[in-house]
Amino acid sequence: MSAAGSRPQRLKAAVHFTTGRICQKMGEDHRKEFSRQTVAAIAETAFRQCDIFAKDLEAFARHAKRSMVSAEDVKLVARRSNALSVYIQNKSEELAQEQKKKNAAKKKSKDAEESRE
Amino acid sequence: MADKDEEICFRKETISKLLTSFFKEDKTKLSSEAALLMAEMLKIFVQEAAIRSQKQAESEDCDKVDIEHFEKILPQLLLDF
Numbered sequence: 691m692s693a694a695g696s697r698p699q700r701l702k703a704a705v706h707f708t709t710g711r712i713c714q715k716m717g718e719d720h721r722k723e724f725s726r727q728t729v730a731a732i733a734e735t736a737f738r739q740c741d742i743f744a745k746d747l748e749a750f751a752r753h754a755k756r757s758m759v760s761a762e763d764v765k766l767v768a769r770r771s772n773a774l775s776v777y778i779q780n781k782s783e784e785l786a787q788e789q790k791k792k793n794a795a796k797k798k799s800k801d802a803e804e805s806r807e
Numbered sequence: 808m809a810d811k812d813e814e815i816c817f818r819k820e821t822i823s824k825l826l827t828s829f830f831k832e833d834k835t836k837l838s839s840e841a842a843l844l845m846a847e848m849l850k851i852f853v854q855e856a857a858i859r860s861q862k863q864a865e866s867e868d869c870d871k872v873d874i875e876h877f878e879k880i881l882p883q884l885l886l887d888f
Contacts, residue, residue, distance in 0.1 A: 697828065724871075732860070736853050743826065764841050778848065786840075
């Protein structure tokens, strides 16, 4: 078993990695680089924010008497900013559309299979 | 010449593991759709943090974004989320 660090450490590292990539791209796009310390601070803050998000999501699901956190709970978490709310709503609809297409495609191939028998 | 289609994002699996690790109860689960949406949320959070820090650095005539720029925008960022 590889001693790649504890679970939370690996998750933190994963967040840090993607944060770094986002900051690097933004640094290139706007020609203003981020210091390593800043990237680390942003990553740490994002990691901690997930704790807050998770607790809220869990509370919303529980309030709706569900044990599975759903898209509706995420929409609630995004309620504070109007722009964010709209963005998440649109993303959610986008995902629903994609899922519909996938289901339709699955059904099509299933029907085709059954008709061959 | 930036490849616009290749948008940097958080992996659904990472977000899923991360959020579930913070749940208080074992029975609480995260739907696939919720995980994807939360990955978007986190990406936006990081982007906002980054871009506001950049703007702060710009307003102070600095050519590099340093930690004090991030510290200055942090309170409002947290309030906005």
